[in-house]
Amino acid sequence: xxxxxxxxxxxxxxxxxxxGVQASAHAYLPVTSVDTLQDVKRxxxxxxxxxxxxxxxxxxxxxxxxxxxxxxVGIKGIEIVxxxxxxxxxxxxxxxxxxxxxxWTLAHGLGGLENLSLIPGSVGAAPIQNIGAYGIEIKDLFxxxxxxxxxxxxxxxxxxxxxxxxxxxxxxxxxxxxRAVVLDVTFxxxxxxxxxxxYADVTNELAARSITQPTAQDISAAVxxxxxxxxxxxxxxxxxxxxxxxxxxxxxxxxxxxxxxPQMVNYAQPDGSxxxxxxxxxxxxxxxxxxxxxxxxxxxxxxxxxxxxxxxGAEIAQLAAAIQxxxxxxxxxxxxxxxxxx
Ligand SMILES: Cc1cc2nc3c(=O)[nH]c(=O)nc-3n(C[C@H](O)[C@H](O)[C@H](O)COP(=O)(O)OP(=O)(O)OC[C@H]3O[C@@H](n4cnc5c(N)ncnc54)[C@H](O)[C@@H]3O)c2cc1C
Numbered sequence: 136x137x138x139x140x141x142x143x144x145x146x147x148x149x150x151x152x153x154x155g156v157q158a159s160a161h162a163y164l165p166v167t168s169v170d171t172l173q174d175v176k177r178x179x180x181x182x183x184x185x186x187x188x189x190x191x192x193x194x195x196x197x198x199x200x201x202x203x204x205x206x207x208v209g210i211k212g213i214e215i216v217x218x219x220x221x222x223x224x225x226x227x228x229x230x231x232x233x234x235x236x237x238x239w240t241l242a243h244g245l246g247g248l249e250n251l252s253l254i255p256g257s258v259g260a261a262p263i264q265n266i267g268a269y270g271i272e273i274k275d276l277f278x279x280x281x282x283x284x285x286x287x288x289x290x291x292x293x294x295x296x297x298x299x300x301x302x303x304x305x306x307x308x309x310x311x312x313x314r315a316v317v318l319d320v321t322f323x324x325x326x327x328x329x330x331x332x333x334y335a336d337v338t339n340e341l342a343a344r345s346i347t348q349p350t351a352q353d354i355s356a357a358v359x360x361x362x363x364x365x366x367x368x369x370x371x372x373x374x375x376x377x378x379x380x381x382x383x384x385x386x387x388x389x390x391x392x393x394x395x396x397p398q399m400v401n402y403a404q405p406d407g408s409x410x411x412x413x414x415x416x417x418x419x420x421x422x423x424x425x426x427x428x429x430x431x432x433x434x435x436x437x438x439x440x441x442x443x444x445x446x447x448g449a450e451i452a453q454l455a456a457a458i459q460x461x462x463x464x465x466x467x468x469x470x471x472x473x474x475x476x477x
Pocket of ligand 1: 189190192193194208254256257259260267268307317318368375
């Protein structure tokens with residue numbers, strides 16, 4: 136079937152993933168409104184193809200050419216939609232840049248998202264892995280989202296419970312995988328704002344700036360400074376941030392490991408489980424700063440894999456597998472990648 140949608144074929148994705156790896160899409164379509172998705176749903180050729188919904192490409196590893204249709208979400212718009220005694224409700228379209236959206240809320244005097252400053256990517260991808268940093272996850276301020284469901288062709292609203300948020304997890308990695316396109320996300324930003332200073336990095340940075348009563352803007356500025364120091368800029372060296380999730384173990388496993396490695400970094404969780412620091416485990420195996428072909432492990436942070444120039448996605452995946460094998464052998468802990476492999 137012929138169609139009037141501006142589909143481009145054999146389209147390079149190199150500039151659309153922050154690892155900067157070369158891979159092409161069989162078909163590529165920018166999405167600027169839900170109408171485009173409805174047109175795709177009606178097009179028998181396009182709807183039959185495997186689909187990849189793409190935002191900023193900062194949490195994917197393209198290990199090969201994508202044999203289907205890439206839907207590149209660019210829907211724009213931010214507005215305050217409601218308020219009550221507790222919160223101001225702000226809705227942002229999926230194609231808005233996450234960091235710019237956070238800055239928009241702060242410029243409008245709305246605190247809450249400041250600890251999540253400078254996370255790359257789009258608003259629409261933020262719920263997929265329930266992005267988090269410096270003591271906050273988006274689920275803490277999430278109100279609802281609208282999605283387009285390719286199975287039904289309908290738009291649906293999901294509330295927080297329906298999104299089933301977990302640590303770097305949501306319903307979009309399970310039941311709604313490959314089926315839902317997030318169109319917009321609404322956040323409930325509290326009227327009674329309180330600073331979240333659970334992370335020592337943040338309090339230390341504020342102390343260094345002699346700030347004792349931080350505003351949301353102060354915390355954002357501190358987080359931006361910390362992240363700029365710690366994490367490589369994808370515009371300079373390709374990466375997808377933390378490559379592995381922090382593994383969650385039982386207290387019995389932690390205690391057994393502490394017997395052998397008394398220095399091991401670990402964080403007790405409210406549910407009784409324990410999070411280990413994946414970066415520490417990788418560092419102990421001697422991987423920090425290592426290079427394998429054109430892929431490597433970042434010098435300042437063992438949790439970040441990098442493209443040193445011209446690496447393929449497959450090369451980065453091989454390096455990740457070698458790290459996983461070493462950590463499993465030494466600590467009997469399985470590391471799970473954070474980015475989506477394609
Ligand atoms: C330097 C750096 C630092 C990072 N730091 C953090 C951090 O501190 N905390 C954190 O949680 N993450 C972090 N990340 C990971 C990344 O920024 C987030 O996961 C971000 O939400 C990905 O957004 P994106 O638009 O780039 O998604 P993409 O990489 O384009 O897509 C990621 C996944 O979401 C799906 N998706 C994207 N848009 C939509 C949509 N509209 N509807 C349905 N599905 C969609 C894709 O299909 C894919 O499965 C970091 C990444 C980098 C490069």
